[in-house]
Amino acid sequence: QVQLQESGPGLVKPSQTLSLTCTVSGGSISSTGYYWSWVRQYPGKGLEWIGHIYYSGSTSYNPSLKSRVSISVDTSQNQFSLKLTSVTAADTAVYYCARVDATEAANDRWGQGTLVTVSS
Amino acid sequence: DIQMTQSPSSLSASVGDRVTISCRASQFISTSLAWYQQKPGKAPKLLLFAASRLEIGVPSRFSGSGSGTDFALTISSLQPEDFATYYCQQYYSTPYTFGQGTKLEIK
Numbered sequence: 001q002v003q004l005q006e007s008g009p010g011l012v013k014p015s016q017t018l019s020l021t022c023t024v025s026g027g028s029i030s031s032t033g034y035y036w037s038w039v040r041q042y043p044g045k046g047l048e049w050i051g052h053i054y055y056s057g058s059t060s061y062n063p064s065l066k067s068r069v070s071i072s073v074d075t076s077q078n079q080f081s082l083k084l085t086s087v088t089a090a091d092t093a094v095y096y097c098a099r100v101d102a103t104e105a106a107n108d109r110w111g112q113g114t115l116v117t118v119s120s
Numbered sequence: 121d122i123q124m125t126q127s128p129s130s131l132s133a134s135v136g137d138r139v140t141i142s143c144r145a146s147q148f149i150s151t152s153l154a155w156y157q158q159k160p161g162k163a164p165k166l167l168l169f170a171a172s173r174l175e176i177g178v179p180s181r182f183s184g185s186g187s188g189t190d191f192a193l194t195i196s197s198l199q200p201e202d203f204a205t206y207y208c209q210q211y212y213s214t215p216y217t218f219g220q221g222t223k224l225e226i227k
Contacts, residue, residue, distance in 0.1 A: 047164070047207060047218040062215040096163055104170050105211035106154035110163035 002027035004097050004111035012091075012118050018084040022097030022111055029078045030055040035100040036080045037107060038071060040093040048093075052100055053080055087118045122146050122210050126219035132227040137198045141222045143191040143208035152212035155184055155193045158221075159204045167206075168193070198224075 008020035022036070029036060037052035051061035053071045061069050065084065073080040084091060094115050098107035123146035133139050143153065151171035156164035166175045168184040171191055181196040195202055203226050208219040 045205070045221055049216040060214050064215070105216065106166055106169035106209070108166045108175065113163050
């Protein structure tokens with residue numbers, strides 16, 4: 001059973017870079033049938049798709065974040081990572097990593113989520 | 121971006137009731153729609169994809185319908201564990217977008 005686990009700082013200062021890593025266990029991140037995504041959920045509960053990556057490194061990002069976001073993959077560690085630059089309080093949210101079926105792009109496995117607060 | 125609008129935003133129902141939640145897309149999305157269930161403090165859980173295909177392990181009392189722009193999630197006989205918030209998501213085109221959620225509460 002594939003499991004995903006987010007890790008990273010829970011508090012980031014405004015204007016700094018938010019960095020999170022998702023570790024995949026129970027399966028290979030290099031599986032051809034899946035993408036790997038980041039989704040965030042604001043305190044008011046709305047969900048926002050941030051972007052996804054294929055094991056080859058091919059990425060797709062939400063245009064609303066495109067100038068600030070990057071997602072990378074480390075197949076040797078079975079991990080993928082999120083970086084979001086120049087954060088503000090509006091980036092405070094629970095960040096989830098998830099597996100995406102490459103045929104039907106629904107998120108079929110999710111990490112437990114990690115709360116990131118942007119505050120000085 | 122494709123806007124996803126769910127109705128109602130909240131719903132009160134009793135165990136055993138049949139309930140339906142609607143989701144409307146602002147433009148054509150074929151059947152590229154997923155439904156998720158989320159309980160407090162937990163990650164969303166995939167219930168259905170391709171508008172009507174049940175994810176493995178999800179009880180058959182959950183069903184989905186629709187195509188194009190109008191979709192529905194139906195729970196045929198509510199169980200106590202079904203009280204949660206439900207979200208639809210389109211994955212027809214990026215950026216993938218979610219509905220605002222429907223909170224299903226016990227009457």
